[in-house]
Amino acid sequence: MMLLPLYVHPLVDPDAWESLCRSTERPTTIVNVHNGPGGAGRDEVYAVATARLHRSGVRMLGYVDLDYGNRANGEVWCDIVGWAQYPVGGIFFDQVPADAAGLAYVTQVVRAVRGSVVLNPGTRCLPGYADLADVVCTFEGSWESYVDAPPAYGLPDGRDWPNAAHLVYGVPTERVGTATALLLSRAPHGLVTDLPAPLPYEGIPTVVRERAAAR
Structure with a gap:
């Protein structure tokens, strides 16, 4: 499964949103109004854009955002409830803690979710986190850090957990195929994008945009 964080507003890059409607790849897209569903009520532009994605399948x-366990449960639950204004099928929790101290906190907040749960500590975490989610992102970083210093994986064949995902950004365009093959040899889910830090999710990967344009 391709996970695709899409943190660009539909009015800023309408072509990115339109490309996803036309894409045959159908990635699971993470939408983000304002570090969550937005505190000022429903954003009608997002409502229209997400409804169109939903109709396109x-x-x-x-x-x-969990802020590594520092946000109050009430704030997190308000965000979860806020997403009911949009046609999402679950929650992507970002900045998830990875240690034993954070496990009870995350266990509590995921109980409020109706639908799929994806956790993103962005690094290796305790095995207990894998039991709380459909997908756990155990790597998030640049292509250079991914290819040169890969994290240690716990399974005998060198692969990550069966529900692990890796998010790899800043991949040179000519290395996207290589990077995709490497990711799939390590984890069943994730993202390879040529967009660089510090804002690798303010848009969509060039390859997705180009394939949509070719349809």
């Missing part, structure tokens, strides 16, 4: 998750 694109599965979406709503973004919720």
Whole structure:
């Protein structure tokens, strides 16, 4: 499964949103109004854009920041409830803690979710986190860090957990195929994008845009 964080507003890059409607790849798209569903009520532009993705068969998750366990449960639950205003099928929790101290906190907040749960600690975490989610992102970083210093994986064949995902950004365009093959040899889910830090998710990968344009 391709996970595709899409953190660009539909009015800023309408072609990115339109490309996903035309794409045959149908990635699971993570939408983010304002570090969550937005605190000022429903954004009508997002409402229209997400409804169009939904009609096109694109599965979406709503973004919720956990601030590594520092956000109050009530704030997190308000964000989860706020995503009910949009046609999302679950929640993508970002900045998830990875240690034993954070496990009870994450266990509590995921109980409020109706639908799919994706956790993004962005690094290796305790095995207990894998039991709380459909997908756990155990790597998030640049292509250079991914290819030169890969994290240690716990399974005998060198692969990551069966529900692990890796998010790899800043991949040179000519290395996208190589990077995709490497990711799939390590984890069953994730993202390879040529967009660089510090804002690798303010748009969609060039290859997705080009394939949509060719249709």
